[in-house]
Amino acid sequence: MDRIIEIIKNSKKCAIIPHVKADGDAIGSCLAMRTALRNMGKNAVIYAEEPVEKRLEFLSDDIAVVYDGEDVDCDTCIALDCGDMGRVSTREPIFKSAGHTVNIDHHRTNNGFAEANYVEPTASSTGEILFELFKKLGVELNAEIAGYLYAAICFDTGCFAYSNVSPKTFMTAAELIGYDINHAEIARRLFECEDINSEMLKAELISRISSYYDGKLRMVRVGEAECEKYGIRPEDVQDLVNIPRRIRGTEIAASLKQSGGEIRVSLRSNGGADVAEVALRFGGGGLLFHRRNAFGGGGAYCEGMRGSV
Numbered sequence: 001m002d003r004i005i006e007i008i009k010n011s012k013k014c015a016i017i018p019h020v021k022a023d024g025d026a027i028g029s030c031l032a033m034r035t036a037l038r039n040m041g042k043n044a045v046i047y048a049e050e051p052v053e054k055r056l057e058f059l060s061d062d063i064a065v066v067y068d069g070e071d072v073d074c075d076t077c078i079a080l081d082c083g084d085m086g087r088v089s090t091r092e093p094i095f096k097s098a099g100h101t102v103n104i105d106h107h108r109t110n111n112g113f114a115e116a117n118y119v120e121p122t123a124s125s126t127g128e129i130l131f132e133l134f135k136k137l138g139v140e141l142n143a144e145i146a147g148y149l150y151a152a153i154c155f156d157t158g159c160f161a162y163s164n165v166s167p168k169t170f171m172t173a174a175e176l177i178g179y180d181i182n183h184a185e186i187a188r189r190l191f192e193c194e195d196i197n198s199e200m201l202k203a204e205l206i207s208r209i210s211s212y213y214d215g216k217l218r219m220v221r222v223g224e225a226e227c228e229k230y231g232i233r234p235e236d237v238q239d240l241v242n243i244p245r246r247i248r249g250t251e252i253a254a255s256l257k258q259s260g261g262e263i264r265v266s267l268r269s270n271g272g273a274d275v276a277e278v279a280l281r282f283g284g285g286g287l288l289f290h291r292r293n294a295f296g297g298g299g300a301y302c303e304g305m306r307g308s309v
């Protein structure tokens with residue numbers, strides 16, 4: 001982190017990169033970083049792979065530049081929430097041409113692809129790490145930055161419900177709320193602001209959940225044809241994997257989403273299965289949390305995500 005602080009202090013023009021298919025943690029973290037850098041008098045621009053998804057649009061009306069391959073003039077490139085170069089994807093030329101590169105992330109599979117890397121797998125989110133970095137960097141927090149960080153943490157913890165939440169997560173959130181942010185509205189916009197068409201599609205998918213091994217493995221599939229029927233883009237169908245995950249008896253939940261000639265696979269475990277290992281075997285990435293079972297049992301709780309086949 002000391003090296004990252006040194007690089008940031010010496011930078012003038014920074015490019016900030018969220019991972020491909022940027023989620024709430026990636027976008028919230030990038031917005032927080034951009035505001036912090038600008039408040040330090042630096043030039044900072046977020047380069048995204050694609051337009052930001054609808055549910056995150058409330059965060060800012062000026063979220064990101066969609067990178068179209070132009071030459072980007074920056075001295076420092078900061079990748080946030082990206083586990084590897086594959087997640088930097090088309091923004092790789094920006095990263096490669098920068099004088100200094102920084103990688104801040106919490107995915108345990110992160111392979112340290114930058115000049116300076118700060119990877120903390122016990123952190124709930126990249127937002128939680130940035131809170132710590134900003135303190136060391138002397139960034140003056142305000143309601144705007146606090147709101148972005150809160151959104152990032154809230155998103156990656158499923159509103160503080162997932163096993164990646166630690167005492168530090170709550171202490172960070174407690175400090176952020178102290179900046180007079182509307183945390184209830186942030187949570188509502190992230191998790192309870194569904195599009196009616198997308199809910200109708202999900203209703204159809206619920207009726208078509210497939211079960212294997214006495215229901216221990218449950219799966220949903222969505223193709224482009226169904227998305228078209230309900231008039232929504234496949235990338236706007238969120239949390240598919242949680243549809244089978246929240247059925248009683250499910251140990252492993254899977255979702256298959258067809259989009260643009262590829263099928264994306266998401267995996268989640270409610271029990272002892274290490275689905276991150278499965279995702280890795282197919283070239284995906286994963287998060288794994290070894291936590292206690294509910295009410296302090298000794299077993300491990302594992303959660304893995306994002307495999308692509």
Ligand SMILES: [Mn+2]
Binds near residue numbers: 025026081
């Ligand atoms: Mn994250």
